Amino acid sequence: MDGKNIVESRLDPARAAYDAIVPAGEPWIHEIRKGQVFRIVDVEGNQAADTLFYNTHDYEDRYSAQDTIRAQANIYLTTGTKLISSKGNVLLTIVADTCGRHDTLGGACAMESNMVRYAIEKRHMHACRQSFLKAVIGWGEGFEKRDITHNINFFMNVPVTLEGKLTFEDGVSGPGKYVEMRAEMDVLAVISNCPQLNNPCNAYNPTPIRTLIWNPVG
Numbered sequence: 001m002d003g004k005n006i007v008e009s010r011l012d013p014a015r016a017a018y019d020a021i022v023p024a025g026e027p028w029i030h031e032i033r034k035g036q037v038f039r040i041v042d043v044e045g046n047q048a049a050d051t052l053f054y055n056t057h058d059y060e061d062r063y064s065a066q067d068t069i070r071a072q073a074n075i076y077l078t079t080g081t082k083l084i085s086s087k088g089n090v091l092l093t094i095v096a097d098t099c100g101r102h103d104t105l106g107g108a109c110a111m112e113s114n115m116v117r118y119a120i121e122k123r124h125m126h127a128c129r130q131s132f133l134k135a136v137i138g139w140g141e142g143f144e145k146r147d148i149t150h151n152i153n154f155f156m157n158v159p160v161t162l163e164g165k166l167t168f169e170d171g172v173s174g175p176g177k178y179v180e181m182r183a184e185m186d187v188l189a190v191i192s193n194c195p196q197l198n199n200p201c202n203a204y205n206p207t208p209i210r211t212l213i214w215n216p217v218g
């Protein structure tokens, strides 16, 4: 990682139209309208914010990791990345980033993967897929398990080795680091503030994140 991706925002949190804290391990769901700017803050550092995006007007049109990676010919997400949907639309563009790199290869933790990766008795531990389900089922609109597809892991460090191996490492993020994106269309954002206790994506210690939304300027 080099410094050129680090771009600070000029937006003032005091002027945000929306400002909330998402407690450790909790889900969050909210619509972001075209032109609004959405920021996620890693309040205490080393937290993973697993995130899904949907086109508000067509929920089958949703964030696609594959299309996003191909469009920018890079596996890491940072300033300038256009988040592409499964139907080829640009959902949002990352416009500021003080962390510098975000993962979209590692997927979200699930009860099943917790058992495979760690131990059978981890089955009952809370995982991102449960948080996603809780959020979208609460939202209504006919969402179900099969609607939980590709996700972004904001603030999560999953470097890929020269041999193509995925490695889950301690976070590159830190207290107060943030990522900010402009909605290019009306989107529904769903976050699982990762409750994982078994891998270093959040330093084994889930902490709060903060979400802010600004209305378009001018």
Ligand SMILES: [Zn+2]
Binding pocket: 050, 108, 109, 127, 128, 129, 192, 194, 195, 196
């Ligand atoms: Zn997780």
